[in-house]
Amino acid sequence: MATMTMIQALNNAMDTMLAKDPDVLIFGEDVGYFGGVFRATDGLQKKHGITRCFDAPIAESGIVAAAIGMAAYGLRPVIEIQFADYIYPGYDQIVSEAARLRYRSAGDFTAPLTLRSPYGGGIFGGQTHSQSPEALFTHVAGLKTVIPSNPYDAKGLLISAIEDDDPVIFFEPKRLYSGRFDGWHEKPVETWSAHPASDVPEGYYNVPLGKAAIAREGQAVTVLAYGTMVHVALAAAEFAKIDAEVIDLRTLVPLDIETIVASVNKTGRCVVVHEATRTSGFGAELSALVQEHCFWKLEAPIERVAGWDTPYPHAFEWEYFPGPKRVAAALTRTLEA
Amino acid sequence: MATMTMIQALNNAMDTMLAKDPDVLIFGEDVGYFGGVFRATDGLQKKHGITRCFDAPIAESGIVAAAIGMAAYGLRPVIEIQFADYIYPGYDQIVSEAARLRYRSAGDFTAPLTLRSPYGGGIFGGQTHSQSPEALFTHVAGLKTVIPSNPYDAKGLLISAIEDDDPVIFFEPKRLYSGRFDGWHEKPVETWSAHPASDVPEGYYNVPLGKAAIAREGQAVTVLAYGTMVHVALAAAEFAKIDAEVIDLRTLVPLDIETIVASVNKTGRCVVVHEATRTSGFGAELSALVQEHCFWKLEAPIERVAGWDTPYPHAFEWEYFPGPKRVAAALTRTLEA
């Protein structure tokens, strides 16, 4: 066991898999010698060799395409898209190719690649370093979408993603890389070392895809969240003094519907939280699913707390970010409904 | 007034706008001399000149980007993406550029372009000529998304889209191009001429964006649909002998929430229908919105009838397509709930 931040845990996951499986290799913009702009691959080239972790041209589409070709050959490429905001040039290769290769060839070829990308706001990155595009992937059959919220899960889920035989989109909440940010941006950020999930085994382990975690048990209302918003939801519950059950989805597709339904059936109330723009965000799917499965148990409308339907604006970081106060207000409204 | 099919009405809309506004020009793959693979631009090059309607390289991203540059200059480009399934190479330019240009420059530059694309299945086009990717655009702030269901609307909405000062994604249900397909694929398709909406004025008129239409008034349940699914919903209501109110959304963003809420508040029940894959489809947003706005009036869970969460499979066209029987079953379930 070691104490790790999230970025260290992710680095350690890749280190572990490079050591374990010679078919794993990593590439992306600036990931080689430099170790990535967020240092996720720091030291991996030096340790494992230049063909195992190397720089790629600034061509997200080419990066994904090359990974598909490698995966079709039989490797397990792990690629980094420097910011989720820059994933769109590679969108066609992800959606039209990686996602459908197994289906269209009836398993003749497959694309077991892992696409890692830092996502989410809170770092004054403005509209091109802050986006949360997960819903653009959850809509696409054939992709799995994973978002960890803490170091332990980050390592275990990333290992599962790399070992998974389907293409996995792995979004990393960059605001959590170095500390447990809970949305109280005026306050100092809690270090990961103060959190139990920073106890990360050095060696191989995994956290299964498709399984949610209950971040906080509660009776009053169910909060569905992932990534940074898990911590914001916890902070909101504390702030509003509401006995919320906070579910950390961890995997968006395939979703752990059982855990969600059991919780909402228990609480009768549900608030969905994400940082992405609200309209057609993944919260819409969660809201629709919850009312389909729990309609007769619902005692209040399902609320969505989300990023506004605007680009992420540089100067209005904290008005845009759905912080603990907004989540708390929704919790309160839901209880009062 | 003339009797027009949907493809003729679309052609006529572009003809009208080319004649009316010298800043309108059209380009895309095969749209020039040939008039487009679906003949939407048939005759326009010959009539208006080669610089008004011309062929483009097979480069969807370049097509969108060139249109953005032209729009920034002051033109009103209308571009065709040959099939919605091929829009993804242009996705970055649409999402990162066209959608945000006004916002990021605070109105200094704008991108009043119209992107037309045939979408939807029912023509044995398999997984790459059948997709309905509208939710990938409704999630993006700054874009408007429009889908007509009949010739009259098609012309009027396309003219509004071209005149609109924001970028508009205009999806055309290709299954409706030449006849009023209602999902009963074993039966002969009704010609448009038998339908009142095929009476299309020759000259200029418009149908405003952001306004839904009530395709059928009813009391029992509200059906939210657009494109081909409007006709399927009507057929389903008839088949199930249910007094459904069928709302033809016409514009997905901005959505006509008032019409929707008024109807659901009246019927207390709601079924959402689309052809796109279900998970994170636009139906999720509709379902979420309806339960947010009408929770206390809802007497049954909101159902979603949608394409399965698989690629569109060639041999299973009619098992995949959410036809009248599936919609009827959902209507019945909703009434019995």
Place this chain on the structure above:
Amino acid sequence: MKNPLMKNATSLSLRIPTPKARPGDPADLSHVNPPPAGETPRPDVSASAHDMRDMAFKLVRVLNDAGEAVGPWNPALDAQTLRRGLRVMLLTRAFDDRMYRMQRQGKTSFYMKSTGEEAIPTAAALALEKDDMCFTSYRQQAILFARDYPLVTMMNQIYSNAADPNRGRQMPVHYSAKQYGFFSISGNLATQVPQAVGWAMASAYKKDNRIACTFVGDGATAEGDFHQAMTFASVYHAPVIINVVNNQWAISSFQGIAGGDETTFAARAIGYGVPPLRVDGNDFLAVYGAIAWAAERARTNMGPTLIEHYTYRVEGHSTSDDPTRYRPAEEPRRWPLGDPVERLKQHLIVIGEWSDARHKALEKEVAEEVKTAAKEAEAIGTLGQSRPSVKEMFEDVYKEQPWHLRRQRQELGT
């Protein structure tokens, strides 16, 4: 230097390229000026890309008008290989003809012929090793014939019947045959090109000796994928052969719309420091020679080659279009580089290894072969008459079926 008057002196105008002839005009192919066969030099396989730049503006040709194989690019194949090439091309043509008719008869939804372009995939397949991986577009079906893929299986795919290896999920002609070194064809143009580069990088990473060979149309070179393929191939010296099949048309758009009026497609290679070859695509021997050259280069760790195959799409784009709506009806017949089958046949006759009678017999033989296969496939069923179980619609989306697909399958009642 800067002339203040100039600005107002000219006004700009937008240029839209147009082909020399449209329906109603006489066909005009005067811009096609092939050099005599044998003239273009053959650089050493280890030549530097920089020194090879001029190859982008030449045309590798081996078969002259008399049907003789001449010059440095002559691969000097034995008669057996030549006859094998001829057979594969004839088989392809027979298959195309029959399946085209089947589509017209409503037995399937769609078909695409490769008429006039058969030499390119055929010679490529014969020049490659069987386990080299081909990433093709929809017009290189001849590779499968050359590698003895079962015709019936191809037809089952076209019919989406119960024996379709793609399980009814893909439109016709989108084959996938890993065991035959044939990557799953995508409906999305050009996506296969950078994937081929990635596959080749993986082969190099694993110190394997297999190489990748990919094909893209003239029109589809405009996609970003082509650029990314060239960039990655160049940067990582990937063992890949990137073939541009310039058949002059992309549906209704002539190759000028993809930039072909401005320079050759082979010239694209120069901008990436990749060696270019430009080949008479209707000359079986020239294509073989070029592919063999590039394969040797790739296999000996010298990296990628870009080959433009100059050819002509004799038929419509697919069963969905009528080419006489956008080009002169006689243009195909006027193509100056002739027909690849006729040219190889002539050569075999010239070298005394073939005759008209044998040719006729072979034509009959392959037609029979196609017919027999067709009967077998049709016995299984044509589109709509037979198909995989509907529950397979929900399979292979993921390796394991998640709950939501299970539930959807149940909802459909399968």
Place this chain on the structure above:
Amino acid sequence: MKNPLMKNATSLSLRIPTPKARPGDPADLSHVNPPPAGETPRPDVSASAHDMRDMAFKLVRVLNDAGEAVGPWNPALDAQTLRRGLRVMLLTRAFDDRMYRMQRQGKTSFYMKSTGEEAIPTAAALALEKDDMCFTSYRQQAILFARDYPLVTMMNQIYSNAADPNRGRQMPVHYSAKQYGFFSISGNLATQVPQAVGWAMASAYKKDNRIACTFVGDGATAEGDFHQAMTFASVYHAPVIINVVNNQWAISSFQGIAGGDETTFAARAIGYGVPPLRVDGNDFLAVYGAIAWAAERARTNMGPTLIEHYTYRVEGHSTSDDPTRYRPAEEPRRWPLGDPVERLKQHLIVIGEWSDARHKALEKEVAEEVKTAAKEAEAIGTLGQSRPSVKEMFEDVYKEQPWHLRRQRQELGT
């Protein structure tokens, strides 16, 4: 031809390009071998792209080591223009220095310098007409100085303060200034290049006489957008100048990762039939000459030009990185093509139009100008101290605010 033994004789290996030197190594710039100034010929503006291919492998240089302007590319500018160029470069440098410090002091979130590359945007702006539209990356701020855009307004943008013309919506340095012929900068690399081509096509469509001029980094040329820009520019003969600023680095990746080890970036033009120029980017006169050449070509309806500007990124990529982590610390100082400011200064002195004293005075003057502007901007406010009204967050998403944004604004209580 095909050697059956060969296959097993070699095994492939994956090549990853690496720069000559990393931190700890001595800087090695031995591959930079500039030809003497004046040597590269100047083709006629109407030369065919085909005949100009070799220009991709030469280097246009005007200023020699002695500071004299020599050869056919010398634009023969008057001293006033030269001094204007020098002033713009110095102003840019002073501005960059101050804003970099302001970021370090926490007055804004981010900054990007253009140190060492100032000659490129400066000379371009002076060689263009004021209403030609520039589609830049984030490293051509000098264009705004050259066009007398108010410094204070730039700072307001950097501070996202109440007077920010972008209304607090963009990260620092993402300027937009339509009235100054400066297109809104995007955070997404290379997207502006095909947009510039579209703008140029529009200008041609309207029979206007304005042209477009766009800039992209060496690293960003790998994006598909670059290819599409070249394709569209070539096909439609768009009146556009496409500039590749090859400053050797893309964050931590040396230019070999973008393909620069294999050939020049100028060579990309050859593949599209576009004329290439390759220019000493640290030579103000050479850049001016090249841009003027391309502008005349574009404005007289002869279409696009691709110019590679060979230069060096002297500072870090942005305030977010430390370049000594990935390259030798002394590499910038060793750059063989010198510093653009020093070289123009020397030239002006050599021709008797400048002196060290005047230079010092000018440096002081521009520093003062920047300081005055900074005071004014800071009086409005730095990041977080002042900003536009929060309700502006919801504006300009669409021309008119739809109901859902109105409701969201109300929910936020603004």
